[in-house]
Amino acid sequence: MKLKLSAPIPAGLKPQPRRPGEKDPGAAGAAKEAGISAVDWLDERTSLSGAARWMMFRKVPKGTNWFYTLGSATMIAFLSQAVTGVFLAMYYRPSAAEAYESVRYITNEAFLGEFVRGMHKWGSTVMVILVFLHMGRTYFFGAYKYPRELNWVVGAVLLVLTMLMSFTGYLLPFDQKSYWATIVGVNINGTGPLVGPYLNDFLLAGPDFGATTLSRFYAIHMMLVPGLIAALIGAHLYLVAKLGTTAPPWLKAEKDPELRKESA
Numbered sequence: 001m002k003l004k005l006s007a008p009i010p011a012g013l014k015p016q017p018r019r020p021g022e023k024d025p026g027a028a029g030a031a032k033e034a035g036i037s038a039v040d041w042l043d044e045r046t047s048l049s050g051a052a053r054w055m056m057f058r059k060v061p062k063g064t065n066w067f068y069t070l071g072s073a074t075m076i077a078f079l080s081q082a083v084t085g086v087f088l089a090m091y092y093r094p095s096a097a098e099a100y101e102s103v104r105y106i107t108n109e110a111f112l113g114e115f116v117r118g119m120h121k122w123g124s125t126v127m128v129i130l131v132f133l134h135m136g137r138t139y140f141f142g143a144y145k146y147p148r149e150l151n152w153v154v155g156a157v158l159l160v161l162t163m164l165m166s167f168t169g170y171l172l173p174f175d176q177k178s179y180w181a182t183i184v185g186v187n188i189n190g191t192g193p194l195v196g197p198y199l200n201d202f203l204l205a206g207p208d209f210g211a212t213t214l215s216r217f218y219a220i221h222m223m224l225v226p227g228l229i230a231a232l233i234g235a236h237l238y239l240v241a242k243l244g245t246t247a248p249p250w251l252k253a254e255k256d257p258e259l260r261k262e263s264a
């Protein structure tokens with residue numbers, strides 16, 4: 001006996017009529033199609049597949065090689081830092097009295113805490129190394145030249161922000177090493193021409209190096225800089241997709257047959 005439905009099934013949820021000659025796919029077939037149907041559903045309402053195709057299905061120059069993966073590798077390192085950082089933030093307490101103890105708790109007691117902290121700590125070094133290697137690749141391949149100057153400048157800002165992440169993150173465990181090393185770092189900033197003293201005041205966030213400085217570093221490390229990095233990576237990738245990537249410098253462009261005729 002069939003159960004009686006209290007309300008009719010909405011048209012969108014009813015199975016589509018089969019095309020002539022098409023076999024019934026059955027439950028397994030429907031399950032296989034579920035992913036595609038979900039993407040179709042989203043695309044029908046947002047048309048985002050066009051943007052995704054524009055971003056990902058691009059022509060790349062002849063000779064593209066492994067060195068071109070360094071930018072994406074930097075981005076993956078950043079994403080890994082963001083994910084592990086969120087988990088660390090669940091346990092970390094940014095107060096002068098509690099920071100050290102909360103980091104000790106993460107390392108020695110929290111479930112997988114040592115692993116997540118290790119990922120974040122080593123990940124920061126990996127990201128810095130990758131960003132420099134990526135910059136070296138774009139420099140030696142001449143990718144800073146017309147029309148990619150703006151993308152180079154965006155990249156340079158990303159480099160500074162990456163260094164700022166390392167600098168502000170270093171203080172957070174609030175142990176002897178991080179405390180004294182950051183005092184040296186802040187003092188060096190203070191000696192900079194013109195903006196130095198203002199930068200010093202901004203970083204200290206008070207008359208002395210102490211509790212307020214830790215809160216300021218935490219806010220910069222957790223919210224300000226990651227937000228800026230994420231936005232600038234978006235702009236950087238937009239420009240990469242719009243302008244395409246540079247061919248390796250050892251490849252010579254083939255001369256257009258028309259031009260060859262003219263110069264002959």
Ligand code: HEM
Pocket residue numbers: 067068069070071072074075078131134135138141143144148151152153154155156158159162229233236240244245246247
């Ligand atoms: C968080 C840091 C960064 C991320 C996530 C990032 C990501 C990327 C990605 C994914 C690409 C395309 C693939 C590739 O060529 O590797 C790219 C290209 C490029 N990046 Fe970066 N990048 C970063 C920092 C930098 C820096 C520091 C510079 C230079 C100062 C830079 C300059 C460029 C340039 C000029 C291109 C175009 C390359 C070409 O036309 O061949 N990027 N970046």
